[in-house]
Amino acid sequence: MKRMIIATKNKGKIAEFQQLFAKKGVEIRSLLDYDDVPDVEETGTTFAENAILKATTIANMFHEPVIADDSGLIVDALNGEPGVYSARYAGEGKNDQANIEKVLKKLQGVPFEQRTARFHCTLAVAKPNGDVTTVDGVCEGYITEEPVGENGFGYDPIFFVPEKQRTMAQLTKEEKNEISHRAKALQHLLHIWDKLFEKENES
Ligand SMILES: O=P(O)(O)OP(=O)(O)OP(=O)(O)OC[C@H]1O[C@@H](n2cnc3c(O)ncnc32)[C@H](O)[C@@H]1O
Numbered sequence: 001m002k003r004m005i006i007a008t009k010n011k012g013k014i015a016e017f018q019q020l021f022a023k024k025g026v027e028i029r030s031l032l033d034y035d036d037v038p039d040v041e042e043t044g045t046t047f048a049e050n051a052i053l054k055a056t057t058i059a060n061m062f063h064e065p066v067i068a069d070d071s072g073l074i075v076d077a078l079n080g081e082p083g084v085y086s087a088r089y090a091g092e093g094k095n096d097q098a099n100i101e102k103v104l105k106k107l108q109g110v111p112f113e114q115r116t117a118r119f120h121c122t123l124a125v126a127k128p129n130g131d132v133t134t135v136d137g138v139c140e141g142y143i144t145e146e147p148v149g150e151n152g153f154g155y156d157p158i159f160f161v162p163e164k165q166r167t168m169a170q171l172t173k174e175e176k177n178e179i180s181h182r183a184k185a186l187q188h189l190l191h192i193w194d195k196l197f198e199k200e201n202e203s
């Protein structure tokens with residue numbers, strides 16, 4: 001497979017996938033490269049359900065294999081919130097800043113060692129023949145007391161990465177792609193890539 005459609009309109013995700021796939025020589029297209037692709041309603045209650053929903057809907061529409069990413073932030077002190085509702089935690093508008101403020105407000109007074117959290121990413125690959133495969137990746141960290149850093153997207157400014165001693169938003173794209181939930185899920189996918197696309201390797 002020399003090209004792959006990623007079933008997302010999230011520019012942050014697209015930029016990361018572009019870099020991650022560049023090494024493999026796979027050209028990435030996203031739903032922003034096409035006009036009028038409707039939003040797939042994320043009605044699932046798990047990352048896997050939503051990733052499969054997005055991947056299968058778009059694969060049926062394009063008649064090509066498609067990868068979808070469903071991801072989010074899990075905060076232990078909030079019983080796993082925002083979880084699968086990460087994009088719309090503060091309302092349907094998908095406002096990163098409002099989402100961050102809501103998490104920080106709910107965590108007020110919680111000491112650092114209890115602010116454990118993780119990013120989760122499920123990638124689903126759907127083929128037009130109905131085959132679906134999922135892989136997962138997780139990145140562990142802590143929620144800071146205030147946003148720090150300008151890079152990345154979503155909750156990156158409040159996610160402290162112990163390995164790097166900085167927030168995710170202070171990392172370069174290259175550094176984030178060494179340790180992120182998305183990069184780890186994609187590594188798992190690349191391990192099974194040739195097997196997954198055995199018959200399509202010439203295209
Ligand atoms: O569904 P698509 O079109 O892919 O785009 P989305 O932004 O709606 O994506 P999700 O439904 O998977 O929601 C995931 C949300 O979790 C957050 N998130 C996921 N990955 C993240 C990352 O690497 N850094 C920061 N926040 C992230 C961010 O708020 C996302 O909007």
Ligand SMILES: [Mg+2]
Nearest residue numbers: 010042070087
């Ligand atoms: Mg979404």
